[in-house]
Amino acid sequence: MLSRRKLSGRILVSQLLILAVTSMIGFVLLAISQRSQLDHVNEQRALSIAQVAAADPQIVQAMTAGDPRPSTAGPVQAAAMRIMDATNARYVVVIDRKGIRHSHPTLTEIGQPVTEPVVALDGQDHFFIDPGSTGPSANARTPLYDASHRHIIGEVSVGISEKTVVTDLLSELKVFALYIGIALAVGVLASYALAWRLKRTTFGLELEEIAGLLQDREAMLHGIREGVLAFDQSDRVSVVNDEARRLLGLGTALGSRLEDLLPQGRLRRALAGELGPDEIHVLTDSHCLAINRMPVVLHGRALGAVVTVRDRTEMVGMLRELDSVRGLTDALRAQQHEFANRMHTLAGLLELGEQEQALDYAVELASTDRTQAAKVRERIANSLMVGLIVAKCTVAAERGVRLSLDPASKLGAEPGHLRRLLTVVGNLLDNAVDATAASSPASVELLILETPHAITVRVTDSGPGVPAEARAHIFEDGWSTRPDRGTARRGLGLAMVHRLVTRHGGEITVSEGPGAVFTVRLPLPDAEPAPLGAVFVTAPPALELEAGGAGRLTTARQNSGRTRW
Structure with missing residues (x-):
């Protein structure tokens, strides 16, 4: 029947049963304890009556005289009956050392021996529940001394009927029953209030529904490819799935605060919601993460927040590469127009019959194209770096920026940190060209110098420079003074360069x-050269010179492997 009830009904019925059973058990235990207490009180009362009887002068004088034939009309029986009537005792029995009764409420028992030993001859008081010949009673026995109070001449046994104990117990249990009834009523109201509170807390869901939701939640959390974290009202992690642990490098995070899990930085601030409600891109040592934090409010109550963490490493890399390719495409399109103009000029000279002048013009054009690449080749021996610099020169020229290589530059054919150098140079040149595109004159100078102990890269531009107040934040991911351009996300290039450089000393x-x-x-x-394709390059596809130095340019992708940070 309980299984068919609602959750609040089950809780209420269960608590009522528990209250009823525990109240009944408590009532029985209380009755037993009170019965024992009343027995003890009556035993003490019987002992007091026995001590009074043992000190009665009439009984002491008669028993000291040693009346050999106890009678129903003797002084001992008269004194015992007087005490019994005055105290409402069930019996007052005076017994000599031989165990002969000298008084008894049943007259036929006077002069008869007792069946049990005379226990008070040891000089001690004794009390217990005695079944007795007149019925159960609280019995007490005390020694009877002679008139000199030096010799024990018998004992006095007093009994109080158990009927008085039951009567007193019933009168007290009525009061106890009233108290228990009041406590039970209060417990019923408290149980009802608790059931209502639990129903409200669980939003009216039944146990089977809660169990089903828990199973669905676990399956969903560990099945999706996005990281999910949930924070309770005190900003402690209450939910975290496997993908979130992988992306954020978390261990056992449940019940912990963010300050205990992550060091101070942009990632922790983004997870805590300190950077605003919009989607935040955060660069870590291994990933570029898109972080969204949304507060959870249900029926007007704030329950915490849910944070989703998505790995955008490959997508951001491809978008930045696509944006760079677009820039290079625009530059090549401009060169195409320039090349078409040259071809029209050359065709016009040939049509006019000026063959010698046309030949001189073609040789001059070829010499000009070879000069730019040859100057870079003289100082940079690595083909990938040469292609990158020539490509950047083309893009910079299209945007009206003069990009030059410092004459002091020197780089071997197989330099260390090659892939990292491509990333560093590509990002720094992109930033420098963006910064100087609006200035006049617009120029950027690149220095790459390889020595036996280090490789130095210096990029100098003619732009406005870095404000003093921005130097502390310029290498933070997401920080930028310019809005997003095209598909590329601002604020990642310098942060990536900073992480890449500092991680390698x-x-x-x-x-x-x-x-x-x-x-x-x-x-x-x-010490740890990166494999091909291991480092993300934000530069456009490099331009490699053909063997033989003919001056014709071909595009080649820098990254043939999987893109990662």
Whole structure:
């Protein structure tokens, strides 16, 4: 029947049964305890009556005289009956040392011996419940001394009927029953209030529904590919799934606060909701995470918050690469127009019959194209770095920025930190071109210097520089002075460069304006060279020179492997 009731009904009925059973058990135990207490009181009362009888002068004088034939009309019987009537005792029996009764409420028992030994001859008081010949009674026995109070000449046995104990017990149990009834009524009201409170707390859901929701929640949390964290009203983690543990590097997080799980930084502030309600992108050592925090309010009550954590490493990488490719495409489209203009000029010279002038013009164009790449080749021996720099020069020129290589630059064919260098140079050049595109004159200078102990990269631009108040935040992920451009997310490049450099024992510094100077130093030798494709490159696909230095450019992807930070 309980299984068919609602949750509140089950709780109420169960609590009522528990209250009824415990009240009954308590009442029985109380009755037993009170019966024992009343027996003890009556035993003490019987002992007091026995001591009074043992001190009665009439009984002491008669028993000291040693009347050999106790009679129903003797002084001992008369004194005992007087005491019994005065105290409402059931019996007062005076017994000599031989066990002969000298008084008894049943006259035929006077002069008859008792069946049990005379226990008070040891000089001690004795009391117990005696079944007795007249019925159960609270019995007490005390020694009877002679007139000199030096010799024990018998004992006095007094009994109080158990009927008085039952009468007293019933009168007291009525009061106890009233108290228990009041307590039971209060318990019923408290049980009803508790059942109503539990029903409200569980939103009216039954036990089977709660169990089903728990199973569904566990299956959903551990089955989705997004990290999920839930915080209670005191900002303690109440729910965390496996994906959240993997992305955030958490262990056993349940019941813990954020300050106990993560160090101070942008990630902790984003999870705590300190960076605003919008989606926040946070860069960690291994991932680029999109974090959303939403408060949970149900029926007007704030229950905490739910945070979703999504891995956007590959998507952000592809978007930034796509944005860079678009920039390069625009530059190539401009070159295509320039090339078409040159071809029209060359075709016009040939049509006019100016063959020698057309040849000179073609040789001059080829020489100009080879000069730019050759100058970079003279100082940079690595083809990937050369392609990256030439590509950046093309993009910068399209945006009206002059990008040049410092004559002091020097880089070998197989430098250490190659993949990290591509990331660092690509991001720093992108930032420098963006910063100087609106200035006049717009110029960016790159220095790459390899020594036996370190590789130094310095990017100098003619832009407005970095404000003094921004130097403390410039390497934080998400921080940027410019809005998002196209599909690329702002505020990730410098943060990624900073993490990449510091994780490999290097350092990065920035000067104050006007004109920003970013300097990166990576120590050599490279203890852990990154495999191909292991480092995300934000630069556009590099342009490699064809063998033989003919000056024709072909596009080649920098990353052939999986993109990651």
